[in-house]
Amino acid sequence: MHYIFDGTYYGWLTCVFEAFERKEFEARPISVDRYIPDMFAVDRTITTSTDKAMRVSKGLAMRLDKKSRMDFYRAFLFEDEAVWQAAFYLCIEIFRGNTAILSNYGNDAVLKFSEALHKVSRERHRMKAFVRFQRAADGMFFAVVEPDFNVLPLIITFFTNRYTDQPWIIYDLKRKYGIYWDKIRVTEVQLNEGDSTAMMQSSTVVSLDTQEEYYTNLWQQYFKSTNIKARRNMKLHLRHVPKRYWKYLPEKQFGNIKS
8 A cells, every 4th residue: 555645744644644544554655756656556645634744743742752753753854765664664653552662673664764863863963064155245145055865954953043143045956945044034945946056056156245255265275274185084084074065165166176
């Protein structure tokens, strides 16, 4: 049985609710954008219900501590069908009374769930370290990222606390949405293809503040002066700063200087 849902967390929670209501505990939740018709499988379209999703969320809150409950949301952000299925199975077990299952690392579903959480947490920490804002001429600070997992929701509090007094946007090119802080509240934004391309090519399309260009150049020269060749350990450097992040780091974007 395939449960086809809209790809949102509330949609996934609705799948859990429907599984109990229909006694279809072997169902497999799959987002509509990833669904491939299978003539041998029975399909059911699940309509997202905020009420049903909240009932599942409250049910988990009654059975688990806050961290464990939020782990299901973090695992969902891993964006992998196998992880969604593992989390789905664990939810079913918890509502059946097996609340200790999350500690059973001999269980394949628990192991997959735990590994996903570890990877999401690591990506979240990397985003905190590697996000680099640039200031446009209109005073807006912007940063472009492409994280492996959908971790923007997990870094909102960090950046709103750290940069409370300035407007900024962090845009995820891979998922085509961003988080925008206007100094009062956070809102989700989506740009059209032209706008997102402009952000990606900020050095030529977005008009940077002249002082921003000065400080970017100053930072690059500092990085050059401290990059001592005799002490270079590229293997260690890549472990801490994977190459896929380099294109968003100003210290990597200058002349023919190589890290």
